[in-house]
Amino acid sequence: MKLVPLSSPTVGSVSPTPRRRNRFVLLALALVASVVAGAFLWSGDERPEAAPAPPREALLDVIDGPGRGERVQIDLTLYAPADTPAPAVLLSHDFGGDKNTVADQARELVSRGFTVLTYSSRGFGRSTGRIALNSPEYEVADARQLLDWLARQPEVQRDHDGDPRVGVTGASYGGALSLLLAGSDPRVDAVAPVMTYNDLTQALLPNTASSGPVTEDTAARGTYGDDGVFKRAWAGLLFSAGAAPAPTDDRNGPRRAEDQPAPPSPITCGNFTAEVCAAYTEVAQTGRAGPQTLALLDSVSPKRVTGSIGAPTMLVQGTRDTLFGLDQADANARQIAAAGTKVKVVWYAGGHDGGPPGPELRSRIADWFAFHLGVTEPAEPGMPPTPPVDPGTGFDYEVAGKPRRNGEIPVRTFAAPAYPGVGAERSPRFSLPLHGQPQPVVNPPGGTPASTSSLPGAGEVQDLAGGLGRSLARDLPGQVAVFRTEPVTDQLVVTGIPRTRLAVAAMPGQPATGDAVLFAKLYDVGPDDRRTLLGNAVSPMHLTDLPTDGTQREVEVALPGIVHALAEGHRLELAVASTDQAYATPTTPAVHRVALAGEKELSVPSVRGTPITSSGVPLTPVLGIGAILVLAVLAWLLSLLRRRHIVDADPALVETPLVIKGLTKSYAGEDPAVDDVSMRVESGQIVGLLGANGAGKTTTLRLLLGLLRPTSGEIRLFGRRARPGAPVLSRVGSLVEAPGFLPHLSGIDNLRYYWAATGRPMLQARFDEVLQIAGLGPDAQRKVRTYSQGMKQRLAIAQAMLGLPELLILDEPTNGLDPPQIHRMREVLRRYAATGRSVLLSSHLLSEVERTCTHVVLMQRGRVISTGTVEEIIGANGDVTFVVDSPELAVSTLRRIEGLGRVSAEGELVHADLAGHSAAVAVNALVAAGVLVSRVGPRRRLEDAFLQLVGEDARA
Secondary structure (H helix, E strand, O other), X not given: OOOOOOOOOOEOOEOOOHHHHHHHHHHHHHHHHHHHHHHHHHHOOOOOOOOOOOOEEEEEEEEOOOOOOOEEEEEEEEXXXXXXXXXXXXXXXXXXXXXXXXXXXXXXHHHOOOEEEEEOOOOOOOOOOOEOOOOOOOHHHHHHHHHHHHHOOOOEOEEEOOEEOEEEEEEOHHHHHHHHHHOOOOOEEEEEEEOOOOOHHHHHOOOOEEOOOOOOOOOOOOOOOOOOOOOHHHHHHHHHHHHOOOOOEOOOEOOOHHHOOOOOOOHHHOOEOHHHHHHHHHHHHHOOOOHHXXXXXXXXXXXXXXXXXXXXXXXXXXXOOOOOOHHHHHHHHHHHHHOOOOEEEEEEOOEOOOEOOOHHHHHHHHHHHHHHHOOOEOOOOOOOOEOOOOOOOOEEEEEEOOOOOOOOOOEEEEEEOOOOOOOOOOOOEEEEEOEOOOEEEEEOHHHXXXXXXXXXXXXXXXXXXXHOOOOOOEOOOOOEEEEEOOOOOOOEEEEEOOEEEEEEEEOOOOOOOOOEEEEEEEEEEOOOOOEEEHHXXXXXXXXXXOOOOOOOEEEEEEOOOEEEEEOOOOEEEEEEEOOOOOOOOOOOOEEEEEXXXXXXXXXXXXXXXXXXXXXXXXXXXXXXXXXXXHHHHHHHHHXXXXXXXXXXXXXXXXXXXXXXXXXXXXXXXXXXXXEEEEEEEOOOOEEEEEOOOOOOHHHHHHHHOOOOOOOEEEEEEOOEEOOOOOHHHHHXXXXXXXXXXXXXXXXXXXXXXXXXXXXXXXXXXXXXXXXXXXXXXXXXXXXXXXXXHHHHHHHHHHHHHOOOOOEEEEEOOOOOOOHHHHHHHHHHHHHHHOOOOEEEEEOOOHHHHHHHOOEEEEEEOXXXXXXXXXXXXXXXXXXXXXXXXOHHHHHHHHHOOOOOOOEEEEOOEEEEEOOOOOHHHHHHHHHHOOOOEEEEEEOOOHHHHHHHHHOHHHHO
């Protein structure tokens, strides 16, 4: 259908008359009038909703700590909807905030029908008491007493006496509180922590190096090592937030003098307990955590109770978070799911460096509570209530685009059925080879100057710099080792924690300290060499007991968790630096040698997800029936226009040239030409498609090239769904029909005209290379009418190879060739596959397929009846032939091998049925007996195997 532009419409190059324009205007006005009328008709029966009650504020006395008679006051506010009692949500704030920080979110939850309790945690806002970092004896005990208070309120629905129906949520500090409370109080019915931690020790003193292998079942499993590197910048910001004097709440008046806490000792500790103050002082001064500090951090970590959480949990974690990375949410998900609890995981394009969840994600958190707490959607007048929809236990992640000049970041959301490794298969991973020689890195005296990776808490500044095409990350010369991958040939979405192996050693003759602190990070490097630090994050490594004699130590390194779309033509760069301003680094000078180890590759997770499309404009009834119909029609038209341009990519298959699943092609009144065909072509393979006439070979090739539309099934080329006109077909070269060259033009001119018709740049054609591979050479300058049939066929192959496609598809490429030409064609295909590309060919010359192909797919009556390597197909019955110098001795020797089948001699050939034994066993026995074996191979040929598999159809 041809679409005529709506601007300046013409009919036969003549503009429509004014009368016709007036008709268009009247039609448009009538449409608008129907929409407006529909809106009034729909909304006319609506009655004003009952307004929610005003918030109630209170100062609640709670017991201060274990076994003490003292009490502290918690400043709280209760928000209630119009219809009560209702399920409740306990909403906690982040570190440094108070109950007013989450007031807007509380009102959003109230509008969804929840009663909401917000409060200022001890030591913040108007609440008294000391900050104990979510201690079970302090902050968690406070929260349990808040649940007691909630159960007594008339606005709150109860499951039993003293048991409110309640969900708990909060961000960062408040998120950890929700996990700790859910793991210690069975009254919690649902949990939704946001951008929080699992292990506070690893969050503030991470060590991402491990000597042993690390399980890679999930997408973001971290490497939690001892003797971590102190996250100095973030810890300093958090400590200052808790050490500041308590603010005055102007609405409630200043805190009473008798409620003011006594100054701690020393005064530099602000509102913290003495234990927390001592721990921070130790780590800030030494960069190391002693046993008491480690015990304190461990005691306040959610990991201690995650195995006891029975409430359905929605884990929301930011992908732009240098404080609490994706590994923290991963650990929470694994531990909670191991207890048999329902878990949903969401990675969003925010975090401590990118901002808290926006309205859409907050609405999804409310959906989680609505289903698990039993809150129905508000009903329209005269309509029954809408039951909540089960949000499931899937895994959602957001892929951020390039920051715009104003700092805004476009985002796309993808969904997977479940979080990898938790209720789903393990996360797919891809191996990207790394290149680079061992390099020295210097830790300067005093650890300064230091490299820059991120500015904690300054996400807006980093976004603005990214929008201007700049990066705040800087590596200093001499302090960094760099290793690189090759540019990727297709977009790769990295979702999770990449891994690699490094070898670190002291440099002989240079200063050495016996240990090393290093920082690994990944850059996205474009074709213009512009570098972007992924996640603005680094992975600190602390290697202790490092030999000073130059002996290297190999470690597995977990790099920062990210969600990033690596564009085609971009590469990844692994940088290993000796310093970073955000961390405490050693002050003693040292020189280390850093090298790649193991397979010298980067293991990259890529979780397959389905794009979630959202218009961002809600279709509410107030628009009216007419508007809904109009918008529905527009959405249908837009879907038709966009369908051809949708990129349906499977990240797990981006390196696989061809995957066919369940392919069927039927015609009315006939048996299927192709019936449930499934096959796969990997990189570097030459796959032969064999079958008698009418087996469906050519139809299969036409289907995967988009020349025919399948009745059912799926074809994926390099992970993308193959459709007629799909862009991914540009990566495929084919010869299915006779090319029809112009005889009066030379071979090279025919190729040039063909390539020009594709619209692609001439430099991409690679004429010289394809002519060399095809073996034409100077003959390419001759006119095609002088070519033999074999030369025309090789020119056709060269045409299919133009641009050096990654997958070459050929239908009967040896047609019309004599034996010498067939031999040369075989060499052409072998040379092409030797470049790392793949070939799929159909042929009826079984002997040539046997000599040329690495793999075989046998078809009969439209179905695949056998697949495998050539050796597997022809050696399926175990018969092997030996060429020997003494046949009689060979026969008697082989017959003495227990379990061997029939053995016979034919001249200098000895045939034996190995019956499951390996050929090596037989050869060893023959050599030990003094028999000279000059050759070993399968007895039957591919033709024998083919006839045996397809039976009388092929013989006929």
